[in-house]
Amino acid sequence: MGMFQPVWLQELIGEPAGSRPAAPAEPVTGMRFVPDPVLIAYASQTGVAEDLAAATHEQLRGAGVASQVVDFEALDRAMLESASQVLFLVSTTYDGDRPDMAETFSHMVMVQSASLAQLHYGLLALGDRGYEDFCGFGRTLDAWLQANGAQAWFPRIEVDDEDACALEHWHAQVAALAAPVTAWRADALSTERIA
Numbered sequence: 378m379g380m381f382q383p384v385w386l387q388e389l390i391g392e393p394a395g396s397r398p399a400a401p402a403e404p405v406t407g408m409r410f411v412p413d414p415v416l417i418a419y420a421s422q423t424g425v426a427e428d429l430a431a432a433t434h435e436q437l438r439g440a441g442v443a444s445q446v447v448d449f450e451a452l453d454r455a456m457l458e459s460a461s462q463v464l465f466l467v468s469t470t471y472d473g474d475r476p477d478m479a480e481t482f483s484h485m486v487m488v489q490s491a492s493l494a495q496l497h498y499g500l501l502a503l504g505d506r507g508y509e510d511f512c513g514f515g516r517t518l519d520a521w522l523q524a525n526g527a528q529a530w531f532p533r534i535e536v537d538d539e540d541a542c543a544l545e546h547w548h549a550q551v552a553a554l555a556a557p558v559t560a561w562r563a564d565a566l567s568t569e570r571i572a
């Protein structure tokens with residue numbers, strides 16, 4: 378085979394190991410929302426995750442991204458299997474347990490498998506390092522999502538006692554996901570003006 382293979386052929390036949398320098402690992406997809414509405418799902422015991430879900434909803438509204446807030450009481454497998462992008466905000470209570478509003482979801486949905494290969498998500502896990510099982514429910518939920526094929530946009534963000542840095546990191550990640558949407562809309566608008 379000559380040196381100048383078309384790219385599609387190189388991809389088809391592959392290349393011997395070590396024939397080109399290792400490329401940096403790339404995420405499965407870009408860090409961006411697609412133009413579907415974003416589902417914001419929260420599980421909260423004392424209201425912190427609920428308030429953060431509302432703040433995230435406002436943030437997306439400001440960025441021109443449609444979103445819908447739902448609590449874990451209303452969340453079911455069918456909703457997740459038909460969603461393309463979800464932001465989860467969940468706390469841990471009792472001894473590393475889920476909030477009460479996530480009880481049915483835990484017992485009915487998380488004990489089974491689901492088809493979540495189409496799902497991209499971000500997860501904010503609220504907890505307190507003073508408890509033995511830090512962010513227990515957030516970690517269990519994350520493991521279940523991944524085991525069922527869902528793809529995280531970024532590693533789970535864990536929040537110790539409402540730590541401001543971790544919360545800033547969450548909002549920055551949401552802004553990064555929304556930025557291309559905002560840029561795309563601005564671009565479409567300017568194209569319309571020119572036309």
Ligand SMILES: Cc1cc2nc3c(=O)[nH]c(=O)nc-3n(C[C@H](O)[C@H](O)[C@H](O)COP(=O)(O)O)c2cc1C
Pocket residue numbers: 420421422423424425426427467468469470471472473474476503504505506508509510511512513538539
């Ligand atoms: C009774 C009680 C039990 C808790 N148990 C845990 C726990 O096991 N692990 C943990 O990481 N955080 C635990 N926390 C901390 C909460 O997860 C944290 O305060 C969180 O911000 C609460 O969010 P929420 O208001 O949305 O429920 C507990 C808090 C309370 C009041």
